[in-house]
Amino acid sequence: MNVRPIPGASVDARGRRLGAVFAGALLLAVTACGGGGPDSGKEPGEGKGKGGRSVAASGQSEAVVKIAPKNGATDVDTSGELKIAAAKGKLTEVVVKDGKGREIAGSISADGSGWTPETHLAAATRYQVHAVAKDSEGRTAAEDSSFTTLTPDNTFVGTFTPEDGSTVGVGMPFSVRFTRGITHPDDVEKAISIKTEPAVDVEGHWFGNDRLDFRPEKYWKAGTKVTVELNLDGVEGRDGVYGEQSRTVSFTIGRSQVSIVDASRQTMKVMRDGKLFKTVPVTTGKPGYATWNGRMVISEKFTVTRMNGDTVGYDGEYDIKDVPHAMRLTDSGTFVHGNYWGGDAFGNYNASHGCIGLRDVRGGWDEDVEAAWFFDNSIIGDVVEVKNSTDPVVDPSNGLNGWNMPWAEWTK
Numbered sequence: 287m288n289v290r291p292i293p294g295a296s297v298d299a300r301g302r303r304l305g306a307v308f309a310g311a312l313l314l315a316v317t318a319c320g321g322g323g324p325d326s327g328k329e330p331g332e333g334k335g336k337g338g339r340s341v342a343a344s345g346q347s348e349a350v351v352k353i354a355p356k357n358g359a360t361d362v363d364t365s366g367e368l369k370i371a372a373a374k375g376k377l378t379e380v381v382v383k384d385g386k387g388r389e390i391a392g393s394i395s396a397d398g399s400g401w402t403p404e405t406h407l408a409a410a411t412r413y414q415v416h417a418v419a420k421d422s423e424g425r426t427a428a429e430d431s432s433f434t435t436l437t438p439d440n441t442f443v444g445t446f447t448p449e450d451g452s453t454v455g456v457g458m459p460f461s462v463r464f465t466r467g468i469t470h471p472d473d474v475e476k477a478i479s480i481k482t483e484p485a486v487d488v489e490g491h492w493f494g495n496d497r498l499d500f501r502p503e504k505y506w507k508a509g510t511k512v513t514v515e516l517n518l519d520g521v522e523g524r525d526g527v528y529g530e531q532s533r534t535v536s537f538t539i540g541r542s543q544v545s546i547v548d549a550s551r552q553t554m555k556v557m558r559d560g561k562l563f564k565t566v567p568v569t570t571g572k573p574g575y576a577t578w579n580g581r582m583v584i585s586e587k588f589t590v591t592r593m594n595g596d597t598v599g600y601d602g603e604y605d606i607k608d609v610p611h612a613m614r615l616t617d618s619g620t621f622v623h624g625n626y627w628g629g630d631a632f633g634n635y636n637a638s639h640g641c642i643g644l645r646d647v648r649g650g651w652d653e654d655v656e657a658a659w660f661f662d663n664s665i666i667g668d669v670v671e672v673k674n675s676t677d678p679v680v681d682p683s684n685g686l687n688g689w690n691m692p693w694a695e696w697t698k
Contacts, residue, residue: 346425347375347419348375348425348427349373350374351418354370357430359433360433360434361436365522368413369400370400371400372398374421375398375421377398377400380394380418381415382415382416385412390403390404390413405476406473406477406517406521408519409435409519410434412434413433413435415430415433416429417429435520438527442464442465442528442529442530443531444498444518445462446535447460447461447686448537450534450536452666453537453538453665454667456542456667457544457584458537458583460499460501461499461686463496465496466496467496468523468524469495470521470522473522474523474529475492477521478514478515478516480514481512482511482513483510487502488502489501489697491688505544508559509539513535517532539667543556543558543559544557544670545668545669545670546671547577549672552568554660563663566656567634567644568632569628569637569638570636571675571677573636573676575638576636576676577620577636577675577677578640578677578678579673580672580690582620582670582671582672582680582685583669583687584613584622584667584670585614585615587661587666588613589611589650590612592607593606593609593619598639609625610648610649611623611660612624615642617684618685619640621642622660622670623641623657624646624650624657624658625645626646632645644656644660646658
């Protein structure tokens with residue numbers, strides 16, 4: 287190569303000028319091959335994260351997990367406060383556990399944006415939350431948190447029948463009476479779940495604001511096993527009043543016994559598993575004191591009890607201190623019971639103040655009389671159905687007698 291000297295330049299200057307020209311050409315070649323610019327050297331499609339660092343290179347997920355209430359929160363309400371969500375990604379795992387390690391059931395939404403608990407939280411309980419989300423590239427982000435729910439100043443519980451472990455008749459509802467009037471009935475009812483074997487639809491009905499009964503549409507099938515979960519702990523039954531009860535109750539439906547009383551004929555046909563078991567002569571309410579019509583459930587049994595007319599509005603009309611073989615049918619005082627003072631009324635005419643009387647002896651010692659036989663062959667939950675009386679049908683709330691309410695009304 288011949289290089290022509292630049293006029294006025296020395297040989298050394300000319301040499302430096304040539305070096306600059308070659309360096310510029312080399313830089314141009316490198317720029318043309320490498321793409322140049324400040325992001326030179328990246329793989330195609332890469333972007334930069336904060337501080338100029340590539341997100342892909344760092345492996346950091348763009349997904350963000352959000353948990354409410356905030357970590358370390360106290361005095362948290364038991365319903366509606368727990369919320370878990372994901373931004374720029376989808377939730378893939380959520381685990382919420384109480385202080386005893388029991389997991390709280392919940393579900394992730396179809397779009398993965400949030401998780402919702404299936405039930406309320408317990409009061410005065412510390413919870414731990416672990417949630418995981420993934421972004422569109424499959425990279426995970428996790429968040430852990432803990433919080434404590436409120437300790438209520440005012441509480442309620444439910445007293446229930448039948449008892450845990452009992453065997454009852456086909457008419458027995460599961461009945462709960464609350465110690466405080468309930469103004470949030472939907473929340474309380476939702477906290478009580480009932481499972482049966484074999485499966486049958488069981489629905490609840492409120493009588494007033496302090497009683498909730500559950501039953502199927504028709505009498506239970508003999509042999510059905512019923513399990514009730516009372517998950518009332520933490521339920522706000524009324525403003526500022528929370529449940530403090532959590533337990534499981536199980537009972538079994540025994541053989542079927544439905545006894546049909548014909549008040550016009552003074553007879554009772556005892557039906558066992560759909561077949562006539564025995565016909566028993568009875569006496570029912572005399573004129574002016576007629577026995578309720580309708581289906582009534584035996585709710586209590588007493589070998590002997592006192593019956594005083596003063597307690598049911600019949601002031602001074604009777605006070606019998608030793609009524610044998612008595613079984614309650616209504617809260618208002620209707621019983622089916624032994625009667626040792628009725629003479630020849632049984633099977634012939636009605637002579638009681640509204641109860642159903644069966645022949646008995648004073649002291650109830652004779653095991654062969656009808657009252658003793660019926661008492662020994664009856665259990666809590668058996669049904670006694672009265673027909674052809676001159677009185678109206680018993681109110682469904684008077685005793686465990688919801689069977690007198692049509693199913694459509696019961697399930698409203």
